[in-house]
Amino acid sequence: MEHNVIFQPSGRRGKVAEGKTLLEASYELGVEIEAPCGAHKVCGKCKIKIETGFFEKFNIDSRIEHLSPINEEEKNLLKPEEIADNYRLACATEIKGDILIFVPEESRKADQVVLDTGKERVFTLDPAVKNYYVEMPKATLDDHRDDLRRLQDALKEQFGLDNLYMDYFVLRELPNKIREGDWKVTATVLYDREIIDVRPGFVQKCYGIGIDVGTTTVAAYLCDMSTGQMLVKDGMMNPQVRYGEDVLSRITYAMMNKEGRDKLHDAIIEGINTLASRMTEKVGLTPTDVVEITLVFNTAMHHCLLNLEPKFMGRSPFAPAISAPFDVKARDLGINISRSANIHVLPVEAGFVGPDNVSVLIAEEPYKQDEEMRLLIDIGTNGEIDLGNRNKLLSTSCATGPALEGAQIKFGMRAAPGAIEGIKIDPETLEVTYKVIGDEKWHSRGGKSGAKGICGSGIIDMVAEVFKAGIINKSGKVNMNLNTERIRRGESGKAEFVLVFADDSGIGKDITVTQGDIRAVQLAKAALYVGTKMLMRHLGVDKIDRVTLAGAFGSYINKESAMVIGMFPDCDLDRVAAVGNAAGDGAQAALLDKNKRIEARDVAAGVEFVETAVEPDFQERFAEAMAFPHSKDPFPSIKHILDKIPQR
């Protein structure tokens, strides 16, 4: 007898025989769980969490009773609170029924590779939070001033800062800090208005984190705000994935489950706390050294992270609780950095176009550009598109799905060591060469590459290459008549193409691209393409002068592949650029330059949102956009490539 088993956040799923352990199931389904003791139930590293309830998305009823009872080894290796919270050891737990499992970040094998931003940006250094060192006269019986007044007077006298107030939690320790520093202290001031930290003596450094909270991926940047230097980049899967892979299913989860909103909130806050301690530890700091965080996300994630009621975001007329930028205390969100630290939330534009797009805009600044017609595409589970220039700027949002981030792709994985990031297919022999993250050389058949899966940029290459090799046709269908053992019928008879054979791979089985994978990418690229075309129609333009591709993995995208699959309309390839995580760059810019926050507020108010999905011919256009470009289509920039595609 077999049962349905689903692993989150990867989304890997399949039928697994009754009695197998969850660790064995993870091997079968290609999920990476750390188990250094080799399943001997002694290390306790393969901790996983059982998620219970009915998950509509997967049509699965996951129950704790669908597993073998907890045994002695687990009782010894898990903390009581973990047991209470449905944690189990994957090596010790046998499957007895349908089950949904969440693999926590610390139990996953691969380290996150932090991607370089693709573009050097020059930020003005004028942060909202600054340090001021002052010396004060000692208190005496003749000088009756209280400690705060004494500090306020010194800050006014020495820096012209007036009318400052102090956060309550700083005030509590103020008398000690002043005397520890022998009446010389460094005050950390937010917006030249609120004292959010006081430390004895002279302190130069001042730390902040810019965070881009994507639906699927979270990217974080620890910066020294006193120098503008970025010290550590880090990332993780969004821990909310366990409650739903897309924003609508998360909103549904929040609405349908008791304390659903709190669970979503707690999951991402815990993730941010993990990132904050991991990043600060790397450079010998502690999370309490961090005095500010800037946050960007789409509007649904904005509500889910901030624990604002998201219910009405999911239904017409889609009004958010708040659009304006705002500041909130870290402690009020449960973020464990400095207790008085500030969290700055960038503004929402409209509908589902959120602070993440505003962040892309303040990084790329298309509103400072004169005549050129510029297209910005931010690729993520929710794609955001901007089109225009100084005169007018339109934006829209489209449900791309997580395929381009490696989720919902059979062998999709994060951009981590072992992930295939680039692919070439010889149109004659149909043989494959490929590049794996963490390894400089290109691999071909018969060479052990240790590949484990395919990340976002590899997926785009893969689809472009099978198309260019004539393995799939214009409508995306796999040609079963080609003479190669790489093309075959896989599970339930569906067509698939073998990229890496089991002997060469690192997972002991073939890595394939399936007909389903092709379809998922077609849906994603069609959504982006139609969104762009709709914006062009609204602006009355038929030609794009420049294309900027952004996304958490953007710098690795092969721009030619992106254009060959038809992700956006024709543009001179020299004027197409991948710029990396522009939303993350914008979050950093807002951290390091407070004027960027004003720019963000202004652009959020000025950009015009177009709800493209409600346009009358949207469905028809979308269906057309599913197809791949043809040499007769209006793609002059890649005509030389399209012309070479074998017609078979």
Place this chain on the structure above:
Amino acid sequence: MEHNVIFQPSGRRGKVAEGKTLLEASYELGVEIEAPCGAHKVCGKCKIKIETGFFEKFNIDSRIEHLSPINEEEKNLLKPEEIADNYRLACATEIKGDILIFVPEESRKADQVVLDTGKERVFTLDPAVKNYYVEMPKATLDDHRDDLRRLQDALKEQFGLDNLYMDYFVLRELPNKIREGDWKVTATVLYDREIIDVRPGFVQKCYGIGIDVGTTTVAAYLCDMSTGQMLVKDGMMNPQVRYGEDVLSRITYAMMNKEGRDKLHDAIIEGINTLASRMTEKVGLTPTDVVEITLVFNTAMHHCLLNLEPKFMGRSPFAPAISAPFDVKARDLGINISRSANIHVLPVEAGFVGPDNVSVLIAEEPYKQDEEMRLLIDIGTNGEIDLGNRNKLLSTSCATGPALEGAQIKFGMRAAPGAIEGIKIDPETLEVTYKVIGDEKWHSRGGKSGAKGICGSGIIDMVAEVFKAGIINKSGKVNMNLNTERIRRGESGKAEFVLVFADDSGIGKDITVTQGDIRAVQLAKAALYVGTKMLMRHLGVDKIDRVTLAGAFGSYINKESAMVIGMFPDCDLDRVAAVGNAAGDGAQAALLDKNKRIEARDVAAGVEFVETAVEPDFQERFAEAMAFPHSKDPFPSIKHILDKIPQR
């Protein structure tokens, strides 16, 4: 073998034989603990808490091992967290060594009597927190405004309120509240600046609490800020008493004990939370209905309640952390009222003259008075004195001790049913008549009165009467040569006077006034007298035109008795008035009229603080002031009384 046993917050102490239960000890020492089951270990009402550690003040080393081990009945009747927190049942716990016990409010027998304020005050109704009802247009696809903007726009349009921001925790539920009210809501706005609550539909009521946190007594007033009506008065012993009876011993406790500051803070916050739920329950509300609290206290209590480092308050030059008035979120202090509620802290003047004196000033407004030389005395464990008028106002603070509040007096007790509140002694027969709280008639010997002890006003009467009857002489010494069985030698041979014999009392033993009690009152009244004289010298005046006596029990004070014992210099008795708890009245005034907060800030800055205790002849003057007034002393207003005192 006997051990030292101390009960807090009453401070009752004595030697108790080994093996007696704590409940038996409480009977012996006259401490009231509720035990409705008659010590049968079934009701669980006689819960007490063991305080451990070395308490310098009492020179006692209190340890949990100084008691019999916890037994089965206790395990059944106490919650696990109570056991962990050193709670025991007094009836089940035997004494094996020195021990300090805290009797929680709910285990004490007598209900607090809430005293009427002695003076009707007319407050202007212009609270800092107000409700505004607005109707908004529904969100549509054409009206892209977010919920907050929509509410802000309505408040601007309908009430001219501009630039409002919203507390984060209100924002979280805003979408629900707006739709529950069908786009009609009531916004609660602080300082016409911050939205701190939003409720569906029309809501008129708006609740706040004014709290006067005394060193020994806490007085609280629940008000409807929409009408200015005071709904409930309540009070309790300050739960911090367990850590020290006066402010210096509490500061010492905070400095010398691990987490001492947190313990002091937590104790009073828990007390405020108890008051808030008790008071709101009385009128069918919940604590979350309360949106603002105003706090007044002396400067040391200000620091201890707010958990500001108090260490440097206790040593020269006595600089506080903050003097200015400020606002802090209830949640940041751990006060469980509305999560977004505001706590307004009134300003400190200087040194130990705190917001409580500022509060007395804004209630009594001596700064609005033209020529009259006015003396304000606020009687408490810390006495505050103000002298002056519109032209100049001086203030000082003096360590009165808690004697005038009934603590450190052998049979002292709070102003609760059973407390003797008024006394007359016949100078011929030396027989006593007295009045007990909760009973209209005056009692004399042979009549069962059920008296349990003496409260503050009774103590002042008692001392005045024994003096007027010639039982004590000018220096306070009891005359042992008088022919009455009421005068005798008590414990350790010290003189005492029997007020109520055991047959008449409600505690099965004689209620006496001891030589020690007389001394404690002399110390308190001398402190107040010397303080006043020093201020008169500073102002260069030799006559006072008007005296106002304030204090948590002030309205019951017999002003003639207060003058006869020499609590203040001579003044026409018609121009002496007891006004009740003026500090509490000021806290209410600041709650109901935001202009009073500005007045408070201005008077705190304008009043001149005089550190009287450092004056060169302070000690000498103090020693002189210990004596009682003599008919040859400059007390013309009471010369007719002093002349009648029998000289024996």
